[in-house]
Amino acid sequence: MEPEAKWNGSSEQVEFSRMSPRSQGFTKLPGQKTCGKSVLLFTFVLLISVALWAALLFLFLTRSKEIAQDLEKLQESCVYHNDSGIVTIIRQLQMDQWDLKNDVPQLSKALNKLQEDQTTLKSKASQMNQQLDRLEEDRTAFKSQVLNEQNAATQAWGKLQEEIEKLWTEFQRANGSICTNCPENWQLFEKKCYFFGKEPKTWSQAKFACVSLQGRLVSIKSKEEQAFLTQKANKKGSWIGLRDLDIEGEFVWMDGSPLNYSNWSPGEPNNQGQGEDCVAMRANNGRWNDANCRGQQESWICEKLATC
Ligand code: MMA
Numbered sequence: 001m002e003p004e005a006k007w008n009g010s011s012e013q014v015e016f017s018r019m020s021p022r023s024q025g026f027t028k029l030p031g032q033k034t035c036g037k038s039v040l041l042f043t044f045v046l047l048i049s050v051a052l053w054a055a056l057l058f059l060f061l062t063r064s065k066e067i068a069q070d071l072e073k074l075q076e077s078c079v080y081h082n083d084s085g086i087v088t089i090i091r092q093l094q095m096d097q098w099d100l101k102n103d104v105p106q107l108s109k110a111l112n113k114l115q116e117d118q119t120t121l122k123s124k125a126s127q128m129n130q131q132l133d134r135l136e137e138d139r140t141a142f143k144s145q146v147l148n149e150q151n152a153a154t155q156a157w158g159k160l161q162e163e164i165e166k167l168w169t170e171f172q173r174a175n176g177s178i179c180t181n182c183p184e185n186w187q188l189f190e191k192k193c194y195f196f197g198k199e200p201k202t203w204s205q206a207k208f209a210c211v212s213l214q215g216r217l218v219s220i221k222s223k224e225e226q227a228f229l230t231q232k233a234n235k236k237g238s239w240i241g242l243r244d245l246d247i248e249g250e251f252v253w254m255d256g257s258p259l260n261y262s263n264w265s266p267g268e269p270n271n272q273g274q275g276e277d278c279v280a281m282r283a284n285n286g287r288w289n290d291a292n293c294r295g296q297q298e299s300w301i302c303e304k305l306a307t308c
């Protein structure tokens, strides 16, 4: 910068630029003095620029040497760093990879073993399932066998009781201690005779009809007697001798005995409409229902003791 400023700002330069166009150029220089000055100036400028160029070259060379040294150092440091850091990591990774490679056969062996175990367990599970199914079948079969045997035993026991009853009745009859005579149109069951009304009546009408036949509306004391009456009623709704006239819900037989055996229809007695105090056997199955005493039933059943 400095040499340039000197060059531009010099008095010779100013003077040179003030010269007329005719006086410019060496050949037409007006005097010896002016030519000498210019040569001096030119030489001086040349020297200065050579010096400057030399300085610049020197600076450039020095700087590039420094840069080269720096680069070398940097390279060395990189290499050094590579060795101690990245290379170590790479080595570690390689070792890990090696270890893993070593582990692979063991792992695949273990996997195979596990697969075998799984297969074995699966087959064992299916065997156990089969066994369980068989056991379940056996249990069901055994249960139904037990139930069958139980039913058979109950039936046998019932039959045996019937047989004993019959034998006992026969024995009493033979002995003369049991009466088996019933009037015409009355039917004998054990010690009693039964009459089955042929026309519809209210409960009171039925009661009087029985009395007029020297009997009373039937009292049922056992399931055997009930079975006999259900069968003989022949699918007709029939009044029986049971009512709760005095105390609601307290049913009493016409013979004055309490209600021990009963054969109510499901949901009965329900005293429907608060007006059901008399009991009838249902037509379809003979089971009992409390009904309105003033309503009619197709039939009614009287009883009396058999005579000798
Ligand atoms: C009838 C009547 C009742 C009996 C009910 C059962 C609707 O009334 O027979 O005495 O309890 O049926 O549903």
Ligand code: CA
Binding pocket: 268, 269, 270, 271, 272, 276, 289, 290, 291
């Ligand atoms: Ca009822």
